[in-house]
Amino acid sequence: MQATVGDHLLVHGRIVGQHDRVAEVIEVLGQKGSPPYRVRFEDGHESLMSPGPDCVVQHHEDTPR
Numbered sequence: 833m834q835a836t837v838g839d840h841l842l843v844h845g846r847i848v849g850q851h852d853r854v855a856e857v858i859e860v861l862g863q864k865g866s867p868p869y870r871v872r873f874e875d876g877h878e879s880l881m882s883p884g885p886d887c888v889v890q891h892h893e894d895t896p897r
Contacts (some may be wrong), residue, residue, distance in 0.1 A: 833883055834865035838892040841871060846886055856882065 835841065835857050843849040843853045855871035858878070862868060882891075 833867060833887075833889060835860060835867075835869060836865055836892070839879070840892070842888045842890055843883070844886045844888070847867045855879075865882070868886040871876055 837860060839857045841855045842844055843854075843855065844853055853873060855873045857869045858872050859870035860866075861870065861880075863865065869881050869883070871881050872877065872878050
């Protein structure tokens with residue numbers, strides 16, 4: 833997985849009834865765009881994240897505005 837600052841991570845819900853969450857990459861801590869990432873969720877919560885298979889990168893040029 834490769835991401836840059838400004839990309840969005842779409843984290844799919846893992847159980848029935850759990851909604852997808854969107855987080856913006858605010859810092860890339862790995863080498864050459866690799867995880868871990870510091871992210872900010874829509875509710876303002878920030879976290880350090882190493883995304884798993886339930887996550888998709890939406891590159892900032894692909895993200896609708």
